[in-house]
Amino acid sequence: MLTKKQRDLLIFIKDYIQNTCLSPSFEEMNAGLDIKSKSGIHRLINALVERGFLARLPNKARALEVRKLPENVSSPSNSNTPAGRASAAPPKNNDAEExxxxxxxxxxxxxxxxxxxxxxxxxxxxxxxxxxxxxxxxxxxxxxxxxxxxxxxxxxxxxxxxxxxxxxxxxxxxxxxxxxxxxxxxxxxxxxxxxxxxxxxxxxxxxxxxxxxxxxxxxxxxxx
Known part of the structure; x- marks a missing residue:
């Protein structure tokens, strides 16, 4: 069970990636959820990662990936990727991506x-x-x-x-x-x-x- 803020952040990240094919910055997540501190966003991200809803791509420069969504929330789609946008990595079922x-x-x-x-x-x-x-x-x-x-x-x-x-x-x-x-x-x-x-x-x-x-x-x- 996710808290309201965890659910709101997950949906915000999902929608942002779906619309831009990029992970949002901390500043964008702060503004989107009206949270003042980066530490608050960091705690929410950690909680979503621990519960398997988000994953950090295994690189020094990390990007977020939506692994699963709560019930009644539609999955992200890449069918309408805007021209000239960066393509986000598709969700994987395995933890060790090549x-x-x-x-x-x-x-x-x-x-x-x-x-x-x-x-x-x-x-x-x-x-x-x-x-x-x-x-x-x-x-x-x-x-x-x-x-x-x-x-x-x-x-x-x-x-x-x-x-x-x-x-x-x-x-x-x-x-x-x-x-x-x-x-x-x-x-x-x-x-x-x-x-x-x-x-x-x-x-x-x-x-x-x-x-x-x-x-x-x-x-x-x-x-x-």
């Missing part, structure tokens, strides 16, 4: 192109359910330009390698062969627009020959 080791190339921000980072990089374990068919790599997000897409500073994004993407997808874009950024892709006549998801930032409008796509957002891990 993990793949991906290269963690560094921070995605203005700076060194991804190719230059491949000589030295760390590795990170990512659940197989969060990967695509094509090879993937991981990057650490630096900055808040994509917060309205649920992507926060410090998140680790899993990127599926590709050199083409559809309008509306969130992509890793290499600009002028020297600056890498994570933005939503939009095409206009004669230009490529890299759209932020934060009103404090302006769209980046460039000639197509100045932009090279290096991957699309596949999924995301968040530390708790």
């Amino acid at each position: 993990v793949a080791q991906l290269p963690l190339y560094g921070k995605i921000a203005a700076g060194t192109p991804i190719e230059a980072l491949r000589q030295e990089h760390d590795m990170i374990g990512i659940p197989m359910g969060m990967l695509g068919v094509q090879p993937c790599y991981a990057l650490t997000v630096e900055g808040d330009s994509m917060i309205k897409a649920g992507i926060m500073d410090g998140d680790i994004v899993v990127i599926e390698k590709c050199d083409r993407a559809s309008d509306g997808e969130i992509v890793v874009a290499l600009v002028d062969e020297e600056k890498v950024t994570l933005k939503r892709l939009r095409r206009e006549i004669g230009s490529i627009v890299l759209m932020p998801e934060n009103d404090a930032y302006q769209p980046i409008r460039l000639a197509p020959n100045r932009v090279r796509i290096q991957g699309r957002l596949r999924s995301l891990l968040r530390s708790y």
Whole structure:
């Protein structure tokens, strides 16, 4: 039997993942349940994990996964995943999910192109359910330009390698062969627009020959 707050938090997390395919941050859970302290949310999460309703994915950067729901609450569905959103790992019945080791190339921000980072990089374990068919790599997000897409500073994004993407997808874009950024892709006549998801930032409008796509957002891990 869950308490009202435990049930409310579980439903909030379920709905958030269903709508965004991302785990909510502590701040979002605090606001959603009108709870003032992170410790209160932390205790509720621990209780839901102990009762088998939630699971933390087995990585340093942890993400939440809904394992089961109370009666009369519908299960989350991935059938309406929005374009350009990170895909959440599907629920598993086993506790030891297979993990793949991906290269963690560094921070995605203005700076060194991804190719230059491949000589030295760390590795990170990512659940197989969060990967695509094509090879993937991981990057650490630096900055808040994509917060309205649920992507926060410090998140680790899993990127599926590709050199083409559809309008509306969130992509890793290499600009002028020297600056890498994570933005939503939009095409206009004669230009490529890299759209932020934060009103404090302006769209980046460039000639197509100045932009090279290096991957699309596949999924995301968040530390708790």
